[in-house]
Amino acid sequence: MELIAEKIVKRFGNFLVLRNISFQVKSGSSIAITGANGSGKTTLVKILCNLMAPTRGKVIYRNNGNVIERGEIYRYIGLVGPYLQLYQELTAQENIDFFARMRNLKNYSEKIRKMMELFKLAGREDDPVKTYSSGMQQRLKYICALMHDPEILFVDEPRSNLDQEGIQAVYRILEEHKKEKILVISTNDQDDLLLADQIIKVGN
Numbered sequence: 001m002e003l004i005a006e007k008i009v010k011r012f013g014n015f016l017v018l019r020n021i022s023f024q025v026k027s028g029s030s031i032a033i034t035g036a037n038g039s040g041k042t043t044l045v046k047i048l049c050n051l052m053a054p055t056r057g058k059v060i061y062r063n064n065g066n067v068i069e070r071g072e073i074y075r076y077i078g079l080v081g082p083y084l085q086l087y088q089e090l091t092a093q094e095n096i097d098f099f100a101r102m103r104n105l106k107n108y109s110e111k112i113r114k115m116m117e118l119f120k121l122a123g124r125e126d127d128p129v130k131t132y133s134s135g136m137q138q139r140l141k142y143i144c145a146l147m148h149d150p151e152i153l154f155v156d157e158p159r160s161n162l163d164q165e166g167i168q169a170v171y172r173i174l175e176e177h178k179k180e181k182i183l184v185i186s187t188n189d190q191d192d193l194l195l196a197d198q199i200i201k202v203g204n
């Protein structure tokens with residue numbers, strides 16, 4: 001699997017946020033997007049995930065040399081980010097079932113059980129997400145992003161709201177993920193940059 005960004009430019013009106021961002025990342029490697037607050041990290045992640053169109057430039061996903069169509073990209077990616085909302089009125093299990101149905105996933109209960117255990121959410125499956133703390137919600141986002149074993153995992157602000165134990169669990173997962181798949185993180189944290197084989201700086 002390969003993710004290629006070709007001369008990505010993004011403007012909001014006259015405001016130029018991204019100027020000519022290009023890179024390539026392959027399975028078995030990782031990339032970090034870094035830059036000051038407001039420099040365009042989240043904008044770039046959204047463009048890479050096909051959630052926002054670039055003003056100019058291209059995002060290409062290739063699998064065994066074949067280009068994946070835009071409409072199919074979601075099957076290959078998992079995304080964790082502050083703007084990714086869980087359904088607050090639904091329980092954790094209902095959120096998980098919703099994501100599973102969207103991805104046509106079957107027989108996922110054992111995998112979810114292990115991940116709920118790992119993220120210390122076991123026993124809280126039937127609680128509405130609105131009763132979860134922000135750190136618990138962040139943990140649940142990781143579970144929803146990872147349940148279909150995505151080839152590319154995007155994490156915008158990996159540590160967001162997590163305690164030390166949560167960060168360690170996430171780090172183990174990210175280290176494991178980038179061994180054979182693609183990891184893209186957006187971060188301002190110097191420690192997070194150590195996870196990356198390549199660093200892209202956005203902004204000035």
Ligand SMILES: Nc1ncnc2c1ncn2[C@@H]1O[C@H](COP(=O)(O)OP(=O)(O)OP(=O)(O)O)[C@@H](O)[C@H]1O
Pocket residue numbers: 012017035036037038039040041042043044
């Ligand atoms: N939909 C939008 N319309 C207009 N301007 C936007 C829009 N989205 C983002 N921007 C602007 O683009 C710039 C980059 O925003 P972005 O959220 O990508 O930054 P960031 O690097 O992720 O910031 P932070 O580190 O604070 O999360 C900001 O100046 C922001 O105000």
